Amino acid sequence: MARSKQSRQKALKWGHIAEWIAIFYLFAKGYRVLARRYLARDGEIDIIAMRKDLVAFVEVKARKDLESGIEAINARKINRFASAVDHWLMRNPWAADHVLRCDAVIVRPYRLPYHIEDAFSLPFA
Numbered sequence: 001m002a003r004s005k006q007s008r009q010k011a012l013k014w015g016h017i018a019e020w021i022a023i024f025y026l027f028a029k030g031y032r033v034l035a036r037r038y039l040a041r042d043g044e045i046d047i048i049a050m051r052k053d054l055v056a057f058v059e060v061k062a063r064k065d066l067e068s069g070i071e072a073i074n075a076r077k078i079n080r081f082a083s084a085v086d087h088w089l090m091r092n093p094w095a096a097d098h099v100l101r102c103d104a105v106i107v108r109p110y111r112l113p114y115h116i117e118d119a120f121s122l123p124f125a
Contacts, residue, residue: 011062014062015060015062017062018060018061018062018107019036019037019046019047019060021107021113022046022047022058022060022105022107022113023036023047025105025112025113025115026047026049026056026058026105026115029051029115030051031049031050031051031056032049032050032051033047033048033049034048034049034050034055035047035048035088036048038084038088039084040083040084040086040087040088041083041087042080042083042084043079043080043081043082043083043084043087044080044081044084045057045058045059045081045084045085045088046058046059046060047060047105048088050098053097053098053099054098054099054100054101055095055098055099055100055101056101056102056103056117057081057085057088057100057101057102057103058102058103058104058105059073059077059081059102059103059104059105059119060104060105060107061073061104061105061106061107062107062108063106063107063108064108064109065108066106066108066114069104069106069107069108069114070104070106070116073104073119073120078120078122078123079123081102081122082122082123085100085102085122101117101118102118102119102120102121102122103115103116103117103118103119104116104119104120
């Protein structure tokens with residue numbers, strides 16, 4: 001069933017809020033944000049963050065519970081994410097000297113964000 005325009009707008013707004021929550025959470029954990037909503041032709045990276053010699057490509061999911069947040073990161077999403085990571089890496093060759101990791105942050109109402117380090121692997125890695 002198709003979602004109404006109003007429910008899509010509400011979901012989009014909640015997703016943007018969740019990204020800011022994830023940014024503040026990662027900042028509190030010692031990460032420095034390099035980019036937010038990095039767009040490539042075939043995909044998007046919600047957050048690119050760095051801590052010491054690590055560059056983390058972060059997928060943010062705003063869901064009611066942890067399980068549905070994890071399930072939302074499916075093969076199609078990972079392939080689109082990988083395309084954007086590949087695009088970013090071609091434009092930032094300095095990152096080749098760093099540890100690269102794909103993380104996820106699940107943002108749930110009235111709970112602390114849940115940070116999953118090394119949440120998934122990229123097809124080309």
